[in-house]
Amino acid sequence: MSLRATPLAAALLTITLAACQPQATPAPTGNQPAATSAASSQTDARFADLSQRWLDGWLQLQPVTSTQTGDHRNDTALDDFSAAGRQKMIDFSRKILAELDTLDVSSLSRENQVDAAILRNQVRYDIWTVETLQSWAWDPQLYTGTAGSAIYTLMARDFAPMPQRLKSVTQRMEKLPTLFAQMRENLDPNRVPKIHAETVAKQNSGLLSLIDELVAPNAKSLSGAERKRLDAAIATLRTAVADQQKWLDETLVPNAKGNFRLGQTLYDEKLAFALNSPLTRTEIRTRAEAAIGETRREMYEIARKLLSERPNAPNPMPLQPNDAQQQAVIEAALELAYADRPARDKVVELAKQSTTEATAFVREKNLVSVPDTPVQVILMPEFQRGVAVAYCDSPGALDKGLDTFYAVSPIPDAWTPEQVDSFLREYNTRSIHELSIHEAMPGHYLQIAHSNKHPSTLRAVLGSGSFIEGWAMYAEKVLADAGYMNNDPLMQLIQRKWALRAMANAILDQAIHVDGMSQDDAMKLMTQTTFQQEREAAGKWVRAQLTSAQLPTYFVGYSEHLDLRREVEKRDGKAFDIKAYHDKVLSYGSPPVRFARELMLDQPIK
Structure with a gap:
């Protein structure tokens, strides 16, 4: 799973790609009439x-x-979720949409035609999210995700000297009590699903772990009035988090009645x-079942032979x-x-080892160009646990040379031995290798490192979840087809x-949310x-209740990536080169x- 840019509604899952400088205006080509070239350039x-x-x-x-x-x-x-703040987003988006409507998109360069379509989709999505979906009124994850990310994104990477961060x-911590107040004001318990309320009640204390693990140990970097202000902000936030916990436990959770x-x-x-x-809900299901x-x-066939x-x-x-026989x-x-599975406390260690091995294999087989930017395997921050077992958190494109984090959730201390056994059966040694392929090499880490080199502002900020997750799933197949781990059955x-x-x-x-x-x-x-283990399935059931339209991105993107490769292989024939293609x-x-x-097949941009 990759945490990517999403609309306002999905702050919990939002770790966005960075913005680059605007794409340079293409130079006119010699085959265009002068007037057409000038108009296109303008x-x-x-x-x-x-x-x-x-x-x-x-x-x-x-x-x-x-x-x-x-x-x-x-x-x-800090983000403003008040009625006035939401209206600002709507007004801003409508103004941009009106300007887009005045552009002759057909006269843009092909790259900019793509970006214009992506921008239009995002602006309409932002308006729809605020006005129609109205997650601000029923999804408490929006607020806890923003609060945790507000601190984490400043402290996790060394993009600036510690005193500056x-x-x-x-200043952000000073504003968080206002965010909590907006959360209490906006949320309608009759619309808040019980599972959302319970999940956020468990995550709330994760803010304090961020303070204790990332902020407080570095407080000595400040002195005098700045240190006093930091200490005061921490003390105020601790009280605010405690008050918020009381409201969550005593008001929101007991009264949450939403669907x-x-x-x-x-x-x-x-x-x-x-x-x-272009795939519809019905087409997605038909493809998935087949x-x-x-x-x-x-x-x-593999099992029978083995x-x-x-x-x-x-x-x-x-x-x-x-x-029954097949099963x-x-x-x-x-x-x-x-x-064959790791010890309870060795999952992260195995994730590191398998990432190293997958990287070496990709280089050996010459499957795709490998980036030289660093990747770190870390324990998932507490405030982001409870949605996925692992994710890839890449730096923004403007934060050059900083680490990518491949975050792995630890096994909860409260789990019974039976639950731990179920988890480790699912995340056995080979599955951890598969997880590292998906999250790191040549999955999310590699793909996003390539993506951040693209000059388009919009492509950098508005990364497609289906492209990203589909690529990571496709990457798993690429390594399997190339014989990873010596074609081990x-x-x-x-x-x-x-x-x-x-x-x-x-x-x-779709079956949960529609059927x-x-x-x-x-x-x-x-x-x-x-064939999923009980712990994996139970976690996915929770995730499917907490999110929507994210789980299909894997298979939809995978299907589209496979379709595209088949078309290029058919076009290129014996000249097809897998590294050049990737x-x-x-x-x-x-x-x-x-x-x-x-773009690849030189077809009209629709």
Whole structure:
């Protein structure tokens, strides 16, 4: 999972890519009539100006996102979720949209046609999020995510001297009680889902861990009045967090009566904005169900061959199994992988080791250009736990040379031995390798490092979740096809099991939010059809309730990446070069895959 730029509604999952300088206006080509070239150049210049004004205004309205992008002009400010603050976002977005409507998009350069389409989608998404989705009225994650990120993004990376960052975090901490007040004012307990309230109640104390682990140990960098102001801000925030916890526990959680299911209308509208893909909800489900069937058949063949060489193999193992036979054989083979797993306290260590090994393999096989920017495997900050097991947090493009964080959630201390066993069966040794491929190499870390080199402002800020997550899932297949871990059949089996997870994600999201899928049916899809362990499935059930339109990004992007590669392979024939292809795809930044396809195949931008 990669934490990327999202609309105002998804602050918890927002760790944005950075903004670059506006794209240079393309020089006219010799094949264009002079008048047409001049008009195109003027339109490109107008769009460059508009996109820069949008970026400046958008980041000013969202200071935490501004810090995340690497634009540090707003480091002392905090997002305003009051009615007036929300209206500012709407007014600003409508003004930008009106200006976009006056542009002759067809006369823009092809790159800017893509960016104009991306910008239009985002501006409309922002308006829809505030006016129609209204997450500010029912999703407390919006506020806790912003509060935690407000501190974390200032302290996690050394983008400026520590005293400067401490002064900024002091001013943000002084403003956090106002954010809490806005949260209490805006949220309607009758609309807040119980699962959202309970999750935020657990996350709230994570703010104090940020203070204790990132801020307080560095307080000595300040002295005099600045140190006193920092200490006062910390003391005030501790009180505010305690008061907030009391309100969460005694008011919000007991009175939360909202429905976590979006319903068909809101879901379909959000899905269209979030994916920016030609695939409809129905098409996504049809593709996912077909892919599950095909992948299970592949797993059966791998398992059948593997087990035929071992004693105590399931019997029978026919060439054409029925459903029960297929299930039993695949499960028996997976048990061999589950037996090889890390100790409870060695998961992060194995994540580091597997990242190193995957990097060496990518270089050896010459699969894609490897960036030289650093990556660190870290424990996931407490305020961000509870949604995903791991994520990739890349620096903004303006924060040159800073670390990428591959964050792994620790096993909760409160888990029973049975729960820990379930988790480690799912995240066995080979699965940790698969996780590192997805999050780091050649998945999110590599792809976002390439993306941050693209000159487009919009491509840098508004990275497509389906391109990003789809690439990471595609990267898993690339390494499996290239024989990672010496074509180990158990690794081949685990890779396909992980693919099944993404396919199930795409079905779960719409089935839960639109079709009313029950927890029992969701757990059956995950634990039986797609072989997930109970702890993984239980966590995914929670995640599917807390989020929407994010879980399909993996499979949708993966499908589109595979479709694009097949088309290029067909076009290039024997001249197809996998490294050249990957470098070319990644050179476009992180647009929705539909636009990467149109650019690569020289098709009209739609």
